[in-house]
Amino acid sequence: MNSSEDFDALLYLSFGGPEGHEEVRPFLENVTRGRDVPPERLDEVAEHYHHFGGVSPINRLNRDIMGSLDSTIAERGWDLPIYFGNRNWHPMIEDTVERMAADGVRKALVFATSAWGGYSGCRQYHEDIARARAAVGEDRAPELVKLRQFYDHPLFIAANADAVTRAYAQLPAESRSAARLVFTAHSVPLSAEEKVGPDGRAHWYSRQVHETARLVAEAVGVADYDVVWQSRSGPPSVPWLEPDVCDHLDQLHGRDVPAVVISPIGFVSDHLEVVWDLDNEAADKASELGMGFARAATAGTDPRYARMIGELVSEHLEDHRVRKLSPLVEAGCTTNGQFCIAQGCC
Missing domain, CATH: 3.40.50.1400 (Rossmann fold)
Structure with missing residues (x-):
């Protein structure tokens, strides 16, 4: 049986979003880099954000979920501090993994806020993990184990x-x-x-x-x-x-x-x-x-969502049985962004 002593932390990894008018365009350029999106399309999407004061609700919602998740972790008696990192905007995953390394984290679970396979929902998160570890340095960066997909939990x-x-x-x-x-x-x-x-x-x-x-x-x-x-x-x-x-x-x-x-x-x-x-x-x-x-x-606002994340974590910490409702397989847990890509699941 695994023990919570095997893991030092949980990284909550998400997409990211701007939190002010001045952040909108740089954020969108991060999101669309290399995708040949026309500038006029960026202007159109930027107006959607400006309509809401330049603030995406995603970071606030993620922080709310992390608050619920922290309570779930405490109830289970796990010593797992939660770190927050994003793909496209602050806090960027590279900065978060650097902070984890500075804090002495050596092995962490990663919950990515996508239930799905496919490039953007799965493989790109593995690329995010690998890029952040490379930026910090393989000798310093913690081992990062991404949790499985949960579309049928x-x-x-x-x-x-x-x-x-x-x-x-x-x-x-x-x-x-x-x-x-x-x-x-x-x-x-x-x-x-x-x-x-x-x-x-x-x-x-x-x-x-x-x-x-x-x-x-x-x-x-x-x-x-x-x-x-x-x-x-x-x-x-x-x-x-x-x-x-x-x-x-x-x-x-x-x-x-x-x-x-x-x-x-x-x-x-x-x-x-x-x-x-x-x-x-x-x-x-x-x-x-x-x-x-x-x-x-x-x-995400339902209390069962944080409980679900807790169950995904417990599959590692307590050998909790995998609960799923679909006959479709899902990508399993992956270490440092490598296993899923090698298996070609996304």
Whole structure:
């Protein structure tokens, strides 16, 4: 059996977001570096952030989750200080790993705030880990062990299912039974979907998203639902996963659907893509079409989310059994960003 003495800390690794007007453009340039995103697209997205004072909600939400997680860790009696690092904005992972090394951390677990496989949701986090360790120096940097994907963890599914149920309750009773359940996740280029997963099949990211949607819909008791995409970027000539959520609302209107419940299961907390693309653009589109609209909460604010992270940690500290609801395999735990890439899972 492993012991908590094997690990000195937990690194909470996320995407990052600006916390002031002056940070918006540098942040977006970090996010899109090397992706050939047109400057006018950056200007457009920057306006979304400026609409909210230049502040993304992601850092605050992550700090709230870390507060809940700290309580979960304390309740379990583990001595695991939590460090916070980001891919694209401060606190940058390189700085955080440097601080961990200075604090004497030698071996830490890493929780990345993505439930999914695929490049951006999985492999890029391994690259972040490897880059940060290289920046600090292999001889000084702590060993970093990334926790597994959690798209089908029972607590993640339950939190999303209850959020969908609450969203249905927001609709008028007369339109509730005919409302269409629509799941959304961040679109990715179709080229990224060509990567082969651990089971030898491609479309790893979208298959996991569809599986989560199936499990949540089943828990809610909805047999017929849709999975659509949002927040695409990049040049228009590059094909991405479709349909876009707003285009899909047009299609539903053409079928006389009176109302929709939108569940952003592709996001673990209310990132700017959620509050802008759904709470503004999609909600406005539904209003324009005369459709009822309710948006389900993301899982990160649910107490079960922190408990789920605790279970993922306990798989290492206490040999806790792996709990999953899907027959699909997921990327296992990886050390220093190497194992997952070698296995080709994303």
